[in-house]
Amino acid sequence: MANFIAEQLSSHPIFQGLPFVTISDMIGCASEKTFSRGGTIFLEGENANNCFILLSGSVDLSIHTHNKGPIVIQSLNGGDVLGWSWLFSPFIWHFDALAKEKTNAIQLDGQCIRKKCKENPELGFELMNRFSKIIMERLNATRLQLVDMYGQPG
Amino acid sequence: MDNQVNTQGYYRPQLPMLPTVFRVVGKIKETHDTWTLELQNVDKTPLPSFHPGQFNMLYASGVGEIPISISGNFNSQDTLVHTIRDVGMVSHALCGLNTGDFVGVRGPFGTAWPMNKLERKNVIVVGGGIGLAPLRPAIYHLLNNRDDFERVAIAYGARGPEEILYPNQIMEWRSHLDLMVRVTVDAASASWQGQVGVVTTLIPRLNIDPANAAALVCGPEIMIRFAVRELLQFGLTPDDIWISMERNMKCGIGFCGHCQLGSKFICKDGPVFNFSEAEQFFKIKEL
Amino acid sequence: MELKVLQLDQLNDLIQVLIMDDYQLIGPKVKDGVISYDSIKSSSELPIGIIDHQSPGKYALQNIQSSRFFGYTVSPYSWKKYLYPPVQSLFKVNRNGKGISFEVTNDEPRYAFLGVRGCELNAIKIQDKIFLKGNYIDPNYKRRRELSMIIAVECFNTCETCFCDSVGSGPEIPDGADIVLTEIFEDGDHYFLARSETEKGQDIFNHLKLNDADDKHVLIKDAQLERVRTQLKRRVQTTGLKSNLMANPDHPRWDEVAERCLACSNCTMVCPTCFCMTVEDVNDLDGTTDRQMRWDSCFTSEFTYIHGGNTRESVKSRYRQWLTHKFASWQDQFDSLGCVGCGRCITWCPPGIDITEELEALSIPSNQYKKGE
CATH class of the missing domain: 3.40.50.80 (Nucleotide-binding domain of ferredoxin-NADP reductase (FNR) module)
Structure with a gap:
């Protein structure tokens, strides 16, 4: 079990190149999770206690609107990381996350990881660095959505 | 049209600004603002062959002419396919054409996907x-x-x-x-x-x-x-x-000057460019 | 061919021979306060005794009470007006019953251009490259060009705005004229030296009884040309010009010149090499449409309009397009400069922007450039 998690974590793009000792440091905070199709992973406003390392499947991040129902703003797939609100105070989810199909993930306990990071600044730096890169990529994608490049001209 | 094609197989008409009359033989609504037109030469002469990525100048008579890339199968001998988004005066007129209506066609022009x-x-x-x-x-x-x-x-x-x-x-x-x-x-x-x-x-x-x-x-x-x-x-x-690349074009043959980006005419040096050549276009704002 | 002497009264003979040969003679004459290239029927219509004063944003004619025919430099109009007219009909659209057809009507103008300057002949040769030497041929330009006859006249004067020499476009007449004339006013003698350069020119000469010129005439002619050359004060430094312009799209000078430039497009209209055009439909109430080609200018905002906006919105970008095209990208496209040094764009610029001054300022490295230099 722990071996499976260690294997999955070290082969996941986000942890690529991390020394095995650093990864094994996180194993105590990790558990396997499976979400069935349509299953809720988290909802806007809930406490953000976890991070999900997606192994397979697909997750929609959406925002609920009063007049148009949920609007999907991003799909995440196996190989992606779901959630970074657990890293930053006030640790609240900003969107809804629902499994679009059966999705396997490794769940990292946010509190546990934050504690490990405090004890092991090297791990803290690596995680911050890697999550910042994801945030940057998502921000760039969001900006591209924002310019509405296919939109009606004029 | 055979005499209008030069040795490289590219279209080189005697009167490069004179369109040929085509008839709309099919119209497909693609999205809320985009239509595909299927066109046939009124006098049934075979179409000049085109290469993927090339464009034609489509002329809505009385309104104007715009470059529209060819979106159909280049193996087709008799039907030209163009997909047009209704975003301006001429594209609006073209999207408003119906089966049986006429359109002027010049081309194909420009470079092709390699x-x-x-x-x-x-x-x-x-x-x-x-x-x-x-x-x-x-x-x-x-x-x-x-x-x-x-x-x-x-x-x-x-x-x-x-x-x-x-x-x-x-x-x-x-x-x-x-x-x-x-x-x-x-x-x-x-x-x-x-x-x-x-x-x-x-x-x-x-x-x-x-x-x-x-x-x-x-x-x-x-x-x-x-x-x-x-x-x-x-x-x-x-x-x-x-x-x-896409730019304003009035002629498609390097005469009107509108589509210039640096030393390139998008109509005849493009529209398809290798990025090593096109890189320069993005380095200067309002080039 | 050999240099001949064309006596003063033979100038009108030359004009009459051309007219008899079915040429529509176009030459300089005073019209609306400027030298205009217009239809001429006799040598008496030429701007006798008239010289022009041109400086940035200024133009004036002066009668110096001389019998000289070609004392001015260049007209605001260029020969482009005839070879590449401002408005040309491409075809007419006929809608008959259920059909539509496009009908081409060709005019067959047979022009003889009298008084083409060195810079102007170079400009014609530049337009030849655009319309005749590429993958596509402009059939209307080709026909006009083939039918026309060029009678070049060497400059006797320069204006403050002239800079042909420094861009390699004058004052000497390049190849390409059918006849070259030099007006000589020497020790009270007033005559022309004439040389036919083509068969077409020689055919005209055959109708005139011209005496051979001698070595003395050649010396006089050469000396006159050299005197004109030394009068040229304005210059463009062409060495390194292209690479410098291409490398400096954000030089502070562009912002400065954009503050002065009205984007009125006068410079492009008077430029003898500018070729940009647009195509428009002119619809008649009778149901026909005339599809027309019209001169256009890269200074207009809608020139680069593409669904929703213009790709060159700022005046800075439009001025930069024009100047870099003339002196840099033109070299890549047509293997020459797009400027012949005629100075028209300087004279006819309302705020008097002087391209030679702009080019000089742009040659100063950005980091050493001080505003207003």
Whole structure:
């Protein structure tokens, strides 16, 4: 079990190149999770206690609107990381996350990881660095959505 | 029209500004603002052959003329296919044409997707919005000559599910086992079963070896810039990437001056450029 | 061919021979306060005794009470007006019953251009490259060009705005004229030296009884040309010009010149090499449409209009397009400069922007450039 998690974590793009000792440091905070199709992973406003390392499947991040129902703003797939609100105070989810199909993930306990990071600044730096890169990529994608490049001209 | 084609097979008419009369023989509504017109030469003479990526000047008489890329199968001997988005005065007039109406056609003009340079390579086709239209003849070529190419992927992005161009055809492409088809939209309601996110996010997830890959990119200019950046990050070199540019054009033959970008005329030096050549266009604002 | 002497009264003979030969003679004459290239029937219509004063944003004619025919430098109009007219009909659209057809009507103008200057002949040769030497041929330009006859006249004067020499376009007449004339006013003698350079020119000469010129005439002619050359004060430094312009799209000078530039497009209209055009439909109430080609300018905002906006919105970008095209990208496209040094764009610029001054300022490295230099 722990071996499976260690294997999955070290082969996941986000942890690529991390020394095995650093990864094994996180194993105590990790558990396997499976979400069935349509299953809720988290909802806007809930406490953000976890991070999900997606192994397979697909997750929609959406925002609920009063007049148009949920609007999907991003799909995440196996190989992606779901959630970074657990890293930053006030640790609240900003969107809804629902499994679009059966999705396997490794769940990292946010509190546990934050504690490990405090004890092991090297791990803290690596995680911050890697999550910042994801945030940057998502921000760039969001900006591209924002310019509405296919939109009606004029 | 045979005497109007020079030795390289390119269209060189005696009267390059004089259109030929075509009749609309088919009209398909693609999205809320985009139509595909099928055109046939009124006097039934064979069409000049075209290469994927080239364009025609379409003339709505009494209104004006605009460049529209050819979006049909280049093997067709008698029917020209153009997909037009209703965004301006002339495109509005063209989209308003019905079966039986007449349109003036000049062309084909411009450079083509370098299909023979892609042989024995992995090919990534990146399209955004109506940018799929100029890529479609290239996709036909890839499918018709599938054995000449290694892995082939199509990454397509649109604003929303209802704005996806050629949805039925994309479904059909998906059924090809030797073709990777990835479609994403910028935003969607929950009823959309597909991917949400900008088209650039599809690129790093393509199961393709970038070392032997080439890419054809067409879409809004912003999308081209970001898609190219992503392709470079993915491992392609500028020499591996071709893009199709768009500018105001009044003639298509390098006389009117409108489409100049630096030393290039988009109409005759393009619209398809290798990125190593086109890179300069994006370095200077308002070039 | 040999240099001949064309006596003063033979100038009108030359004009009459051309008219008899079915040429429509176009030459300089005073019209609306400027030298205009217009239809001429006799040598008496030429601007006798008239010289022009041109400086940035200024133009004036002066009668110096001389019998000289070609004392001015260049007209605001160029020969482009005839070879590449401001408005040309491309075809007419006929809608008959259920059909539509496009009908081409060709005019067959047979022009003889009298008084083409060295810079102007170079400008014609530049337009030849655009319309005749590429993959596509402009059939209307080709026909006009083939039918026309060029009678070049060497400059006797320069204006403050002239800089042909420094861009390699004058004052000498390049190849390409059918006849070259030099007006000589020496020790009270007033006559022309004439040389036919083509068969077409020789055919005209055959109708005139011209005496051979001698070595003395050659010396006089050469000396006159050299005197004109030394009068040229304005210069463009062409060495390194292209690479410098291409490398400096954000030079602070562009912002400065954009503040002065009105984007009025006068410079492009008077430029003898500018070729940009647009195509428009002119619809008649009778149901026909005339599809017309019209001069256009890269200074207009809608020039780069593309669904939803213009790709060159700022005046800075439009001025930069024009100047870099003339002196840099033109070299890549047509293997020459797009400027012949005629100075028209300087004279006819309302705020008097002087391209030679702009080019000089742009040659100062950005980081050493001080505003207003």
